[in-house]
Amino acid sequence: MASGKPNKLAFLSMTAPASYVAGLGRGASGFTTRSDIGPAREGPSAETIAEAQAKRGEEPEFDPEQFQDPDNEVGLFAGTTYEQDDEEADNIYDAVDRNMDARRKARREAREDEELAKHRAERPKIQQQFSDLKRGLSQVSDAEWEGIPEVGNLTRKKRKRDDRMFAVPDSVVVGDRSKTEYTNALDAQQQESGGFETPAESGTLTNFVEIGQARDKILSLKLDQVSGAATNVSGTSTSVDPKGYLTSLDSVVIKSDAEIGDIKRARMLFDSLVKSNPKHSPGWIAAARLEEHAGRMVAARKLIKAGCDQCPKSEDVWLEAARLHQNSDAKVILANAVQHVGQSVKIWLAAADLEHDNKSKKRVLRKALESIPNSVRLWKETVNLEDSAQDARVLLARAVEVIPLSVELWLALARLETPAKAKAVLNKARKAVPTSHEIWIAAGRLLEQETAPQAPEANGDAMKTLELVDKTIEAGVRELRRHGVLLTREQWLREAEKCEQDGSLRTCAAIVKATATVDIEEEDRYDTWVADADAALGKGMVGTARALLAYALRVFPDRRTLWRKAADLEKAYGTREALDSVLARAVHHCPQAEVLWLMAAKEKWLAGDVPAAREVLERAFVANPESEQIWLAAVKLEAENGELGVARELLTRARTIAGTERIWMKSAVFERQQGRYDPALEVVSTALSKYPKFAKLYMIQGQIHEKRGNRAAARAAFAAGLKACPKDETLWILASRLEEADGRSIKARSLLEKGRLANPQNESLWAEAVRVEERAAAASGGGSQAQAQAKAVLARALQDCPTSGVLWSLAIWAEPRPARKARSVDALKKSKDNPTVTCTVARLFWTERKIEQARRWFARSVGTEQDKDLGDNWGWWLRFERQHGTTEYAEEVIKQCVAAEPHHSPVWQSIAKDDANVGKSTKEILLLVADALQ
Template sequence: MASNKPNKLAFLSMPAPASYVAGLGRGASGFTTRSDIGPAREGPSAEVIAEAQARRGEEAEVDPDQFQDPDNEYGLFAGTTYEQDDEEADRIYEAVDDKMDSRRRKQREAAEQAQLAKHRAERPKIQQQFADLKRGLSSVTDAEWESIPEVGNLTRKKRRRTDDNSRTYVVPDSVLVGDRSKVEYESALDSRQQEQGGFDTPADGGLTNFVEIGQARDKILSLKLDQISSTPATSGLSTSIDPRGYLTSLDSVILKSDAEIGDIKRARMLFDSLVKSNPKHAPGWIAAACLEEHAGRMVKARKIIKMGCEECKTSEDVWLEAARLHNNDDAKVILANAVQHVGQSVKIWLAAADLEHDIKAKKRVLRKALEHIPNSVRLWKETVNLESSAADARILLARAVEVIPLSVELWLALARLETPERAKAVLNKARKAVPTSHEFWLAAARLLEQEAMLPGKGTEQREKELAIVDKTIEAATRNLRQHRVLLTREQWLKEAEKCETEGSPRTCEAIVKATVGMDIEEEDRLDTWVSDAESAEARGMVGTARAVLSYALRCYPDRRSLWRRAAELEKAHGTRETLDALLQRAVTHCPQAEVLWLMAAKEKWLAGDVPAAREVLERAFVANPESEQIWLAAVKLEAENGEFAVARELLIRARSVADTERIWMKSAVFERQQGQLDTALATLSSALSKFPKFAKLYMIQGQIHESLNHVPAARASYAAGTKACPKEPTLWIMAARLEEKDGKSIKARALLDKARLINPANDRLWAEAVGVEERSGGAVQAKAMLARAIQECPSSGLLWSMALWAEPRASRKTKSVDALRTTKDSPLVVCTVARVLWADRVVERARDWFGRASVLDPDMGDVWGWWLKFERQHGNEEQREIVRNKCIAAEPHHGAVWQVVAKDVKNVGKSTKEILEMVADELK
């Protein structure tokens, strides 16, 4: 039965249809081989390929440029004419395209720029990555460039060996065999020795004396050296070798590297080209000669500079360089030739004078120079300086001012050499010759001041002559203003400081009087003058500062701050007499200024004149009858001098005249110091009835009850105080300490907790709470309390000081840095850092830190106590005395330990030095 399935083998054996191309359905181009179609058969035509692509649904490829050119001979519009309408249509289409393109162009360009910037930020160029480093190369110094190491071979390629000694080779076997035979012993006798009858024995036993060989070698070497260093008598020749300085001379030999030699060669070529192309350029010849000098070729350098002198005969620099490169005698000849060409050069003549070692020869050269250049001030000054007698110098200067009448220096030099009378005449001539110079006026004023201060003159006569100095300076300012010479007030003040430095204080004062008010608005005068005085004082010009303040006081005699500033200046730099005179004037002009009265009374008291101090205070009472400060100063004066009855009477009168809370407090303190505790308590009771909100009254009352061991009464006083003055931390602290002293630490904690609620963020209350925990034995609780305290008061120097000592010793330095940064250099923290350094035995740094703490807050007495305690252990007596003197000058009043010691009743009347010693003993 026949099968209906197609015969696959028969299909494959069938011939291919016409124009069949294998793979055409998959998109392949048709190709045939010569074995298929023979030697001349063509491939499928374009129509067949297009038909096959159409059956598959593909579109035929079209040339995009086919319809673009109107002149294209095979395009769609080939053969048509491009008319004016077509051109107009194309122009309209182009305008439409441009209009469409201009829409949102800015937004599109901004978006493109943003995208480009983002791309550059994400993937920057290598040039941008190293831009900052390239800019940083501008600050690299020469030493840093030279310290850059040479770059080695980083290519990891095998380099060719340049050192032949480091190469190894295989040793031949013959060499090994030969070396092996060297260490073998011959067991047979030499046949020649056997024929002679045996070996010959040396006479010395066969031992070699190496010592004699070495001595002989040294002797031969010394003979050769002597022959070289000696001068042969027959030949008359000498050697250039110095046997003593030979090695020393080798040190002076400059060894140049290959790179430096190459640089010299290139520079030589450059300078050769320069001098050849521009032979009249003097710096080129000088640079070429200096190059040869640097290279060690002095002969070539001299030859080059000689050629430069021939080419640039009018350049003084070339002649001076030539003189420098030659020895002294040759330099004289060179400068003599230079004078022939540049006879008007001052430098040439001065260089020629410097070459002369004889004073007469120098004078001769300089006088010859003055014949050529008579109007040179420098030559005249050099010539005058060589004169040994004042008479000869005066004659020369007289001739100099005739030749150069406009030289201020020569006129002033002549005036200094003349007598006072003739100096006045010289200055008058100078002022007429140069009317625009202020220096002649100042010299005249200083001359008048010197005459007035001569010994043997009375006070009135001296004052009259000194008044002429003021008139001279006033005339100077008017005359200079007429000649349109307007110096600023800053320039005049500098001249005043110069006069003060040179020992003319009255001239300085006259300049200030005449010029300090120039160019200042009326409302800015006082501030400007105070600023001028402070800046002058900072520069050490005390006379100028005093003159400025004196003029300001004449203009503003009723300003208390100005008088106080002047008094502080006199106290710091003046004498006791000048300060007393100033204060007397001050209280006369400002009778209501209590501070000035107190300063005047204190100065009298410090001078030991107690009656004068009483007199000052009596005058102060008349001017200020209700002044609290004056009443208390009078009480202190009487109490310090042992007049306790008078002091008590003054306090009673003060309570009736000036009924203030502070006077009542001082009355209670005075009675307490005198041991009258009942009277003191009665005074406090009366005071509290009048001033129930004054916290110090409760404190003193509680302290008196504590001293009498009346704990309930003291507790009641503190309780009343905290109720009446809840915002006073000291009252809460004293109440807590009373409870702690009574053994009731729990109640002390409760009081401090209540105080912190009423007074939040108070570092003293937190520090007291930490102290209660430490004294109760709770170190962990104290540390936790301290952490909470620092959180609430992060910038407290007191708490950070406690935190530093709570840290282990190893971490204190790191904690110190944090404390200083957080508290902004608090004096307590700086003092604690000094104590940390003291504990680490860093003595010098600890001393520096104690000094810094004392400067930051001189009123902190505990800092001075710690510093003195440190100097007791590590310093000498001189250093301890420095600390005491600085503390006495600062007069501190605050500090946890300082206030306790200073306000103790037992220490009443003790000086600052005694208090300091006691504080240093108390500190632990």
């Protein structure tokens, strides 16, 4: 153009781009012609494609058919026959693959879960990132909602505006207005006629009252017709009760047309069945039951009578006939039945059940025994009806003569006889049934019962009798093996548990002793016996578990873990004498096991026998002269019994003989507890020269200086400790608290920051940093800026330690009250039911006055063995029970806490390690913790 401006319509003359279809963008369906794509041309050759792939580093694609046999178009082995050996080989390979996959399944799933958790932590979902913001929407007020601006058009496209307006006709407006109006006046014509009347279609009025009266009158007439006023032809009154007529109608089963049709069809089928096969007794029974279901009892009895005639040898038909008839008729039917099937036990028992007095039942059963003398069930029923033991004994004596192979009858007779005669009975039974293990067990229990009223400790004959129980069971096992009776170890253990349930503990132990090695390889004995003992203890079978451990200790007397299990079992379920006996044998067989010596000494001490505890520790010194634990136990025994001089001398000797870092530390703590700070500092200084990397020595040194008011020396002690032991978190916390107590909060924050750099992802340091900010906020009057600072530190802490229970507990309490419940749900999910979070949830229920739920969650917070070590949870629970529970609940909490012996948690440790609380029991510490918690 002459003007130099670009022509806006020049693109119309431009060449269309490749694969362009006119109108495709606005939804038109275009088409392509040969002129659009141009003439056909040959594509690149295979050599060109391979060269291009080689330049790009790609693997060349191979033709899967290039290695195909041209003479065999299907496969190399397609012409062969797939035989059974091939199938078996394929199954073996598949089984091997499945086993290998199952073996690696647990590790693979664990690795996948770990990778998924790592991926979720690195790249969380959008929903997880904005979950806290979504919960925050619940706190948005109505005014804020209304103040949210509308989203505008961000597509930068012009949209059509529908600005057309229409005029509404007046008739529409008037009609809508009349819809909302109410008429508050009566029509003049209606007022003159006296009211409103609703005419029927025929012009007549419907009076529902008269209809109801007429219906009642008709019903009463019908009842009068069938009532006692009307009599039948013979002069007897009818059986219709006018008062209970309507009630009796409720019991009438009204069958639908479909059910009636089904019954008719089934009747035809059964009729065809009994006619085609009249000797088939189940067909007669089913046909009779069908008629019974249809309510035709006469037809049912007629059918079953025909069934008895056609199938006289079937006991089921006779029993069904007796069931369908009345008691008197049933007796006649069963009397006829025994004429045809006199050997049926069920028929005789059913006949006995029809009798109402014991005398008649005995008569029927005795007749049954005349016909069937070898029926164990009939003999048992007959014996059960006898009132006197003498008659029952006579019957059983006759029964075992008739049925010598019945173990039940032999055992029943032995139970009724005197002990002397019972032995003879069991000997006869053993000869008659040599393959019965029940008889041998009964013999062992009989011998044990003979010594029950006696005292085995004072009676030597009783001890010999108890030893005879073991010999009897051993002989029984040998005889059973000789006769080919091989019971498994699990079956013998079940028999032992039955004996324990019946109170025969010695027989139980004898069975375990005689059969403990059955079906066990020699290298698996230890693990198998321990597993069996744990399983028995889990089922409450203490005697069986004790017998298993006792036998295992005879075979493995040098296994200290076995002795520890036996001692724990006696401590939980046994007597103090049994526990002392186990521990005495334990230290004899395992003199190098320090924990067994300590348990023995502690039990003597708890029993109040301090000299015996000293004697045990003296023997322990001889066996373990350099044992740190035994030295410290002796010091604790003497210190808590007031022998401070002896305890100090023991510590001096211990530092000379053993000289471990813990002994030096306990020596300094002992001097500090007695108020002798200078000797304590001297001990610490000497110990630091020997063990400069022991962090607790620096803690003790700094705490002593802090208690004496010398903060500069305390600061220097902590600084030296941090330099020597930068990985100890407690040192960083103590140094921070010292600076905070001196009014230098900035220095305290700086120390904690350095501690986190030296100990990354440490929840204790993060929790202390949060508490520093909270204390600073409380000191400043709870300003919003200080609270925001605490929340910011807490947010950073949760990012660094996302599964920390302590931090999530702080996060729950940092939220406003309405949002704490939702926060606790996140905390439980993230921390995987951490006990600290569980205790926090219980406290939330406490604040909401949900007493039972709070109690359940407090119990859950100390559920596992690891959770029971947290003393603060016990303190919170006791505080809760003091306020909302009863005295019994509080005492139960104290009892459980004393049994658990907790040692950790911040408040618990601060109170338990206070010098003023030295020597106090677990119960006293718990009471102090409950009072100190806030």
